[in-house]
Amino acid sequence: MKEFTEMSGVKLARLIAEHELDEVQVGTASAARSRAMDADLNCFISVYPQPIKGEGDSALRGVPVALKDNISVRGKPLTCASKILSGYTAPYDATVTVRLKQAGLQIIGSTNMDEFAFGSSTENSCYGPTANPWDTGRVPGGSSGGSAAAVAARLVPCALGSDTGGSIRQPAALCGVVGMKPTYGRVSRYGLVAFGSSLDQIGPFTTNFEDCAHLLNVLCGADPRDSTCASVAVPDFTAVLNSGVKGLTIGIPREYYADGLDSQVRAALEEVQEVFAAQGARCVPVSLPHTRYAVAAYYIIASSEASSNLQRFDGIRYGRRVPRDSLGEVYGYSRGSGFGAESKRRIFLGTYCLSSGYYDAYYIRALKVRTLIRRDFEQAFTQADVLLTPTTPAPAFLRGEKTGDPLQMYLSDVFTSSANLAGVPAVSFPCGYTREGLPVGAQLIGRAFDEETLIRAGNAYQQHTAFHARIPEKYGPESV
Ligand code: GLN
Numbered sequence: 001m002k003e004f005t006e007m008s009g010v011k012l013a014r015l016i017a018e019h020e021l022d023e024v025q026v027g028t029a030s031a032a033r034s035r036a037m038d039a040d041l042n043c044f045i046s047v048y049p050q051p052i053k054g055e056g057d058s059a060l061r062g063v064p065v066a067l068k069d070n071i072s073v074r075g076k077p078l079t080c081a082s083k084i085l086s087g088y089t090a091p092y093d094a095t096v097t098v099r100l101k102q103a104g105l106q107i108i109g110s111t112n113m114d115e116f117a118f119g120s121s122t123e124n125s126c127y128g129p130t131a132n133p134w135d136t137g138r139v140p141g142g143s144s145g146g147s148a149a150a151v152a153a154r155l156v157p158c159a160l161g162s163d164t165g166g167s168i169r170q171p172a173a174l175c176g177v178v179g180m181k182p183t184y185g186r187v188s189r190y191g192l193v194a195f196g197s198s199l200d201q202i203g204p205f206t207t208n209f210e211d212c213a214h215l216l217n218v219l220c221g222a223d224p225r226d227s228t229c230a231s232v233a234v235p236d237f238t239a240v241l242n243s244g245v246k247g248l249t250i251g252i253p254r255e256y257y258a259d260g261l262d263s264q265v266r267a268a269l270e271e272v273q274e275v276f277a278a279q280g281a282r283c284v285p286v287s288l289p290h291t292r293y294a295v296a297a298y299y300i301i302a303s304s305e306a307s308s309n310l311q312r313f314d315g316i317r318y319g320r321r322v323p324r325d326s327l328g329e330v331y332g333y334s335r336g337s338g339f340g341a342e343s344k345r346r347i348f349l350g351t352y353c354l355s356s357g358y359y360d361a362y363y364i365r366a367l368k369v370r371t372l373i374r375r376d377f378e379q380a381f382t383q384a385d386v387l388l389t390p391t392t393p394a395p396a397f398l399r400g401e402k403t404g405d406p407l408q409m410y411l412s413d414v415f416t417s418s419a420n421l422a423g424v425p426a427v428s429f430p431c432g433y434t435r436e437g438l439p440v441g442a443q444l445i446g447r448a449f450d451e452e453t454l455i456r457a458g459n460a461y462q463q464h465t466a467f468h469a470r471i472p473e474k475y476g477p478e479s480v
Pocket of ligand 1: 118142162163164168302410413
């Protein structure tokens with residue numbers, strides 16, 4: 001008997017390779033635990049009757065993994081947590097799904113999310129909200145809240161999410177796990193249901209940086225099926241795990257530590273700086289002056305792209321159809337009853353921003369702001385190798401707290417959306433707990449295609465601290 005819930009993915013794979021643990025039993029146990037815990041958490045949309053076992057080999061062979069339900073797994077329902085896709089089955093595997101199979105991981109199910117990834121709390125799901133394992137009255141963050149909660153509750157050692165404006169990093173922070181958005185173009189988006197095509201990236205959730213590095217090795221690389229996926233050489237991300245932070249310059253962008261930052265989050269971040277400094281890194285102040293325009297520019301660009309991408313859901317080609325006499329009515333009724341309130345809000349917002357007469361004033365203007373934000377980062381990276389910021393302005397909020405106020409919900413993305421606008425990689429990792437026992441997340445932002453520095457710094461931090469090892473009480477040890 002082994003307590004598989006406290007093990008990292010790498011350790012689990014090692015025990016499987018050494019025949020200390022049986023791969024089939026591990027997959028079955030993870031799926032059974034997921035089904036049992038889901039009554040409280042609702043982090044899965046489906047746990048498959050049998051895990052889908054890949055044939056290939058890697059340092060993660062045999063490790064259970066769960067995929068956000070906007071990533072295609074051939075022959076399985078693909079819902080995006082939307083009624084409009086009910087009854088739809090993915091006809092092919094996403095490239096990341098193929099890669100996971102080729103690396104021998106076992107896919108145990110699909111996770112809950114905000115509908116079409118619109119949201120910051122995983123409350124906009126037609127399958128009901130996901131709960132935060134640290135306090136089930138609170139949100140797990142969003143939109144990949146199901147994947148973050150599943151890893152936090154140790155139902156699976158790792159999961160995939162997608163991040164358009166923060167949807168991996170923000171729930172990672174609120175659930176106390178590691179969540180990375182790689183550089184735009186680092187991971188293929190083929191088979192990911194598009195939200196904002198110039199912003200979307202798939203990335204991993206894990207409990208630690210070692211597993212994160214291994215999973216990146218599996219996921220990253222050029223793909224002829226996605227023309228935006230870069231043909232940049234992929235390093236072995238595990239090679240830098242023990243490189244340490246000695247000599248590294250860490251930029252502290254002053255705009256991220258302004259008024260409105262929760263005092264406990266601020267205090268936790270100051271301690272992170274001390275941990276890095278004690279290991280020989282140098283922390284220097286930097287400035288990203290256009291940060292305050294990021295949320296506004298992001299919501300214009302993301303909604304514009306979403307309104308365009310969501311046109312394909314017309315009641316004819318995918319999922320649910322409301323039968324009516326005329327084609328126009330089929331479109332209207334199918335979309336009207338299939339999309340939830342937030343999806344409709346994004347479609348209205350995006351259509352408005354792209355309509356003639358407003359296009360220049362909103363969309364083109366937002367693109368110009370995007371260029372300024374990208375330049376801010378280029379400038380900051382002449383002074384620092386990596387930037388350290390809080391991931392979110394506050395820890396997990398209560399369920400229902402922001403659902404009536406979309407603007408408040410949108411402001412949850414103040415610290416995360418810039419990295420998507422600039423296309424640079426960023427990761428959130430746990431760096432403390434509030435007095436109420438809620439996790440606090442720190443964010444490292446790197447240069448384009450320099451995920452290695454994020455892993456190097458993040459792993460150095462985890463070698464000197466134990467925040468990542470803490471597990472919510474109710475979700476403690478379980479054995480196979
Ligand atoms: N919260 C942001 C939004 O609602 C980001 C979502 C995401 O990254 N998918 O658009």
